Amino acid sequence: MYFKNILVPYDESDHAKSALHIALGLAGPYETAKVHVVTVIPSASLPNPTLLGDIGLDTPYAVGDPVTYERILDSVVENTVSDIQHVVDESRDDAKCKIVADAVISNSALEGIVDYVSSRDIDLVVMGRRGLGALRGMLGSVSFGVLRSVDVPVLTVK
Ligand code: ATP
């Protein structure tokens, strides 16, 4: 058995990069495996949250202004692709799996990750134990929430 759809929630932290490295190691030998590198943009950090609030917050397009939000998502994805390039180069060698970068808008990082797991048939989550947050501790709040909320296996890495 192997994992076909691995989610690596990506916040640009070194921990998330380690998670990607491990996910690529797991999926590498399998041509039909896919590693989804996904950034969740909390809707509160976007311009005009009121407008997003009216449409249920987890859709990538704001009513009346799809272009702006599409552009934000595109630029986040573009950024991820260049940001992870060296991790991919280092880990890949003869890896056969597919790697896709994605970005979604949601109420919170946790909600976005949980929704992505169920809507994309994710069978494993590999994520950092910590992220960009400044506080030190065992486990970040997003990791803690994901461990509590999803039914698929979750691998947390340093
Ligand atoms: P906190 O946010 O609680 O202050 P932290 O930033 O150190 O603490 P988390 O945010 O829980 O820790 O980050 C743990 C992991 O969760 C990251 O390594 C990354 O895999 C994932 N993650 C965090 N934020 C996002 C996000 N906005 N989008 C996608 N993945 C995320």
Ligand code: MG
């Ligand atoms: Mg964080």
